[in-house]
Amino acid sequence: MSRVIPPFEVQAVRNSNARADATYGPELRALLNEAGIAAAWEEISSWPGYAPTPLVRLPGLAAAAGIHDLRYKDEGGRFGLGSFKALGxxxxxxxxxxxxxxxxxxxxxxxxxxxxxxxxxxxxxxxxxxxxxxxxxxxxxxxxxxxxxxxxxxxxxxxxxxxxxxxxxxxxxxxxxxxxxxxxxxxxxxxxxxxxxxxxxDTSHPGYTIPPLDVMHGYTVMAGETIRQSMGDAAPTHAFVQGGVGGLAAAVCACFWQSYGSARPRLIVVEPNKAACFYESARVGAPVTVTGDLDTVMGGLASGEVSRVAWEVLSVGADAFLTVPDETTFELMRVLARGVDGDPSIVAGESAIAGLAGLLGALETPALASDLGLGPDSRVLVFGTEGATDPELYQAIIGGPSGAPA
Ligand SMILES: Cc1ncc(COP(=O)(O)O)c(C=O)c1O
CATH class of the missing domain: 3.40.50.1100 (Rossmann fold)
Known part of the structure; x- marks a missing residue:
């Protein structure tokens, strides 16, 4: 691939429990299901100011990365709140x-x-x-x-x-x-x-599931929009989605699994390496708490504990768990702001780019790319989960000379 950002290292764990032909069974349906997805859609699409957020094609970045198609679901304008979280x-x-x-x-x-x-x-x-x-x-x-x-x-x-x-x-x-x-x-x-x-x-633990599941059903509105917006096109082959407590990734996973069935995209969860609770949990096969400051610049992803209901879904539905370092974040925000080879300019906050960073990092790591089936034919969906949720900080980063806020 021709480089859009300097090389960096990703860590990856493949999930041997995830099988494309697995059915979305009753245990999962008890958590996130079609009725809940339909109810969330009916409710949220009736709120004042509702509009689907854009699904932006990035052909310049796709070509530079060496894949067929790249689409970026831009949540920056969601209900004027700046992120997909408005839904949940x-x-x-x-x-x-x-x-x-x-x-x-x-x-x-x-x-x-x-x-x-x-x-x-x-x-x-x-x-x-x-x-x-x-x-x-x-x-x-x-x-x-x-x-x-x-x-x-x-x-x-x-x-x-x-x-x-x-x-x-x-x-x-x-x-x-x-x-x-x-x-x-x-x-x-x-x-x-x-x-x-x-x-x-938005985080569930044993005995506390109802609000987190409502939150996740809310997020499925975003995943459902991407399906409607891609109608008539070939389905994505891969979706890279960032993980904090995992509600977002699990909502996307459940929605795609129930909608696309065995033709669903491979789902890759990406976390900052300073707050990699899903990656660490996947390594041992059970929820693990990551301690410390969790002082990643990707503040929305700074969680050391998985949400239990999200883990239930992702431990069987996510194909891989990746970590990315902080050092790519600001540069990738600037790449999106500039646009590659005529791509539209995108305002992406710090936590918005982790999925994209995971994609680029995986493409730079041939064994991993091959393991994930990533290559010139891939059609990849990433979720730009926030815009400039702190506009001053955003300006400082975009204006800064070399990866550090100005
Ligand atoms: C912008 C942004 N993206 C992604 C996430 C991750 O979502 P979740 O915590 O549901 O995994 C968050 C969480 O706060 C966020 O704010």
Whole structure:
């Protein structure tokens, strides 16, 4: 391949449990299923401002990388929130409130009614909360404002002022917590229990699955859009998708598996090597916690623990787990901003490019490329999961001379 960024090393684990001909069985259907996918689509596509995000063709970058076709699902414009996460947290907040309205008043309501101020007496008594690196919290805060309840958000110290302010603009009470992302997850769970708040986390653990599954069903809207947008074209052969707690990757996996069946693209999960919980879990065949600062520049992916329901799906559905180093991130953001050989300019945030980095790294590693069946005929889909979610930081990176923010 002709290089678009300097060479770098990827680590990879193949998943021997993933088989193309495996059926999407009842255990998986109990988690993410067609009815849930259809309900999320019906609900989210009815929200004000809904529009499918663009699926952008990048022929210049595809040619430079030596593959047939490359498409980039650009989530930067999603509901004006800047990331695909808008689909998940807000959807889970809506579902939670509708459940509470029904439990407390016996009335089956709709989110349209909540948006119009219906059941305000109940909604305003409810406080939803979550821990976040930024994007999930922004979605929960937006959903709380949209549907009329209160919202408290915990963030680790690594989250920027800009991302904090973005959540406060939706009326959320945003609090910095000592420690890393996983510490803020644990603390908000404890405080929710003590204070009677409703935890709307994107991370599931044994006994806590409903909001995370709602969040993931919300994300399937994005995967479903790519299927509709590619209608009439040959299906992608590979999808590279970044992993934080894994909700996104599992939602894509489940949606593609149920839609494409055995013709589904190979799914490759890509994480920063500083927060590689899926990679490490795949190596031992069971969920493993990665500790430390998790201080990757890809803040949305800075998770040391897998979401259990995501692991259930990905441990049988993902073809491989890759890690990429931080050092490629800023350069790849600049490559996308410039566009390769006339490709359109794309605004991609730090966590948006990991899937693409994984693809480029795999193509640079012949044994891995061959193992993944990647080559000149490949049609690859990557998910650009965020735009400039912190515009000042984005400008600093794009304007910076050599990979470090200016
Ligand atoms: C921009 C972006 N991309 C990808 C992810 C990863 O999603 P998940 O944590 O569901 O794996 C996140 C999570 O915060 C994110 O913010």
């Amino acid at each position: 947290g807000a959807y889970a907040v809506g579902r939670l409130l509708l459940g509470e309205v029904e439990a407390r008043s016996g009335v089956r309501s709709t989110t349209a009614e909540l948006r119009a101020g219906g059941h305000r007496d109940i909604a305003r008594e409810i406080t939803v909360c979550t821990a976040t690196d930024g994007n999930h919290g922004r979605s929960v805060a937006w959903g709380a404002q949209l549907f009329g309840c209160k919202c408290i958000i915990y963030i680790p110290a690594t989250v920027s002022e800009g991302r904090k302010a973005a959540m406060e603009r939706f009326g959320a009470d945003v609090r910095w917590i000592e420690g890393n992302y996983d510490d803020s997850v644990r603390q908000v769970a404890d405080d929710a229990e003590r204070n009677g708040w409703y935890l709307v986390s």
